[in-house]
Amino acid sequence: MEIGTVKGLNFIRVASACPLTRVADVAFNLKEIKSCIDQAVSVHAALVVFPELSVTSYTCGDLFLQQRLLNQSEDAVAALRDYSLGKDILIAVGAPLNMNTAVYNCAYILFNGKILGIVPKSYIPNYEEFYEQRWFSSGRKVIGATVDLAGQKAIPFGVDLLFQSGAAQFGFEICEDLWSVVPPSSHLCLAGANLIGNLSASNEVVSKSDYRRELVRSQSAKCMSAYLYSGTGIGESSTDVVFGGELLIAENGQMLAANDRFQRTSQVISSIVDIDRLNLQRIKNISFREARSIVPWQARKIAFVYAAMNVGTFDRPVDPHPFVPSDEHVRESRCREIFSIQTAALAKRLEHTGMKRAVIGISGGLDSTLALLVIAKTFDLIHLPRKKIMTVTLPGFGTTDRTYHNAVALCKELGTDFHEVNIVAACLQHFKDIGHDPKIHDVTYENVQARERTQILMDLANKHGGLVIGTGDLSEMALGWSTYNGDHMSMYAVNCSVPKTLVRYLVRYVAEKKTDHQTSEILLDILDTPVTPELLPKGSEGEITQKTEDIVGPYELHDFFLYYFVRSEFEPERILFLAQQAFAGKYDEAAIRKWLQKFIRRFFTQQFKRSATPDGPKVGTVSLSPRGDWRMPSDACFATWLNQIQ
Structure with missing residues (x-):
């Protein structure tokens, strides 16, 4: 899909390039730089960044003091x-600048036939293998x-330059600048x-390279920015050191694109950056x-205008499960950490209250x-x-054999104090008390x-001196998929910031890594059971008839x-596009x-339930x-958001 036609979505494609170079061979380097520019243009990049001193090459040594090389560079x-x-396309290319008997190591910023500005290197390394202060x-x-x-005439020159087109504002620094304290x-x-x-x-x-x-x-995370790094490559002198030509594109702490180092041809990588995401994070x-x-100067903003903001094919990776790491090792580490947070939180609450018992309703479901x-x-x-x-299973009108047997088996395998309280008679009596026909399944x-x-759970907790532990998860809180003062309420809610998609992986993590075979078999069957509240009567053959995702949609x-x-x-229009x-x-x-x-609709109308939720630990972002994180009036209107995608 091409994005240029999608209104109001500030995506921009950027590129990082490493041209093959020869030391002090400006003509050869110029040819390779042009070739990289053409590659960047062909993929609809709006910015391409080249390595430091790429016009001359970085390892010219005392040749930087030769007027011949400086003239050729200009x-x-x-x-x-x-x-x-x-x-x-905005082009950032590295070359020396000879001005007022001083030579500066600079980034030249070019656009549509003009030098928009020149940014000098701030920090000049002069230690170990670096001797830049000899020349710059x-x-x-x-x-x-x-x-x-x-x-x-009058080309802006300095460290105070910003280059702006619409929502995109570009700044540039050079190599050692990033390694400095500030x-x-x-x-x-x-x-x-x-x-x-x-x-x-x-x-x-x-x-x-790791460092x-x-x-x-x-730096991209701290600055809530996109960060394009372009390192010079193997064409540099190998007299004492070797350069690998590393190319990196990061956004707000996430590495979007990277190349393999030590390539023997010119390289260009590109990625799509989400400017709106960055700006919204800064607002928060x-x-x-x-x-x-603390900025020590007033920025000079140099305006330019892109003819279009078409990023070409939308190849920016969009994870369909943003709460769940795709890498297996990272996911396993995440699961361990979440369990540690949940257990530390519950341990603190038990120790603080002096309670020696916990009471929980077990349904045979995931949460x-x-x-x-x-x-x-x-x-x-x-x-x-x-x-x-104290584990309590509370079978009702819709409880199926599968969920019931899984609940009983799990409690026994874990060695808990298991109880069963059938709620059918109590509910029928209550229907009679309030004048409700039990045939009306509303x-x-x-x-x-x-x-x-x-x-029942609350009263058992009172009777036995325990805490009722809530089971509802973050996804249910967002949708308001709970009964107010029913499963909505507990004395401590350990799952309250774990989304449903992650609940599955946490249970699977225990099943596959942290328990015996018998318990694992039970957990795996629970994972295979459809998500259901089991509040409607089961089918004629004892099957589940009420599936949550059929009602509210896929979790x-x-x-x-x-x-x-x-x-x-994000606005609904942007969320819709990303979901597609x-x-x-x-x-x-x-x-x-x-x-x-x-x-x-549900997120807005069900806020009143979230406004009265019990304590529970935050485990994710x-x-x-x-x-804590979300303060919203219970009577806020959703029309402004809904109208955008009607």
């Missing part, structure tokens, strides 16, 4: 400026200056830049806003299973016997059962919507739109606690 910059005419002066204090060059990019981003280009010449030694990648990723981050006062596993691990952690865990029929179960879609609505603050990319081939546009509309 001529090449002029040629590249002219080559940019008619091309809808620091540009750290160059602010507000201009320079005449290659027939062009990189210039930090000031540039505080001044407004949301995309940073680094023109670099960082040589290779063992493990340096470099982490530095780029970390109070510390970022407050830090703007209560996860909560029970957390309780069992917590009791082991604080050296309480599992017989102090919301009253369902909620009577949910509240009866909660009443994987709702978790996707939730992540981008709350975590990223993430779930292409699985759900069509009409289905995604339908369930997104359902999500918006999204939480709906009314005391």
Whole structure:
């Protein structure tokens, strides 16, 4: 899909390039740079960043003091400026600048036949293998200056330059600048830049690439920006060091694209950056806003205008399950950490209250299973016997043999104090008390059962001196898929910030990694059971008739919507578009739109339930606690959001 026609979505394709170079062979280098520009243009990149001193090559040594090389470099910059005419791409290329008897290591910013500005390197390394101060002066204090060059007058020159087109604001720094205590990019981003280009010449030694990648990723996260790193390659002199030509593109802590180092041809990588995502994160981050006062200069913003913002084929990866790491090892580590957070939280609450028992309703479903596993691990952690865990199964009108037997078997395998309380008679009596016909299977029929179960659990907790542990998860909170003062309520809610898509992996993690064969078999069957509240009568053959996802929609879609609505603050139109990319081939546009509309309606109308939720630990980046991350009036209108995707 091409994005240029999608209104209001500020995506931009950017590129990082490493041309094959020859030391001091400006003509050869110019030819390769032009070839890389052409490649970047062919994929609709709006920005391409080249390595440090790529016009001359980085390892020229004392040749940087030769006027012949400096003159050729200036001529090449002029040629590249002219080559940019008619091309809808911002070009950042490295070359020296000879001005007022000083030579600066610079980034030349070119667009459509003009040199828009020149950014000097701030920090000039002069240690170990680096001797740059022998040739170059620091540009750290160059602010507000201009320079005449290659027939062009008053070109802005300095570290205070930002280049702006619409929502995109570009800043540039050079190699060592990133390694400094306070990189210039930090000031540039505080001044407004949301995309940073680094023109670099960082040589290779063992493990340096790992550190470099982490530095780029970390700086993009701290600055809430995109960060493009372009390192010079194997064409540099190998007299004492070797350069690998590393190319990196990161966004807000996530590595979007990277190349394989030590390539023997010119390389160009590209990725699509989400400018709106970056800007929205900055709006949320109070510390970022407050830090703007430390910028040591007033930025000079140089405006230019793209003819179009078409990124070509939309190949930006969109994870359909943003709460669940796709890498198996990362996912396993995440599961361990979440269990540690949940158990630490519950242990603290038990120790603080002095309670030695926990009470939990077990349905044979995913959520209560996860909560029970957390309780069992917590009791082991604080050296309480599992017989102090009162597990209660509460069969009703819709309880099936499969869920019932799984609930009973799991409790017995875990060694808990198991109880069964059938709620059918109590519910029938309650129907009689309130004048409800039990043949009418409406919301009253369902909620009577949910509240009866909660009443029993609460009273058992009082009787035995325990805490009722809630089982509801984050996805159910978002949709309001709970009975108010029924399963909505508990004394501590261990699953409250675990989304449904992640609940599955947590249970599977225990089944596959942390338990015996018999318990694992039970857990795997629970995982294969459809998600259901079992509040409607079962079928004629004892099968489940009420499936949650048939009613509210697929949880994987709702978790996707939730992540981008709350975590990223995206508008419905943008969420709809991203969901189409993430779930292409699985759900069509009409289905995604339908369930997104359902999500918006339920998210807004069910806030009153979230406003009265019990305590529970935050485990991930999204939480709906009314005391923590999410403060929303219960009577807010959803029309503004819903109208965008009607």
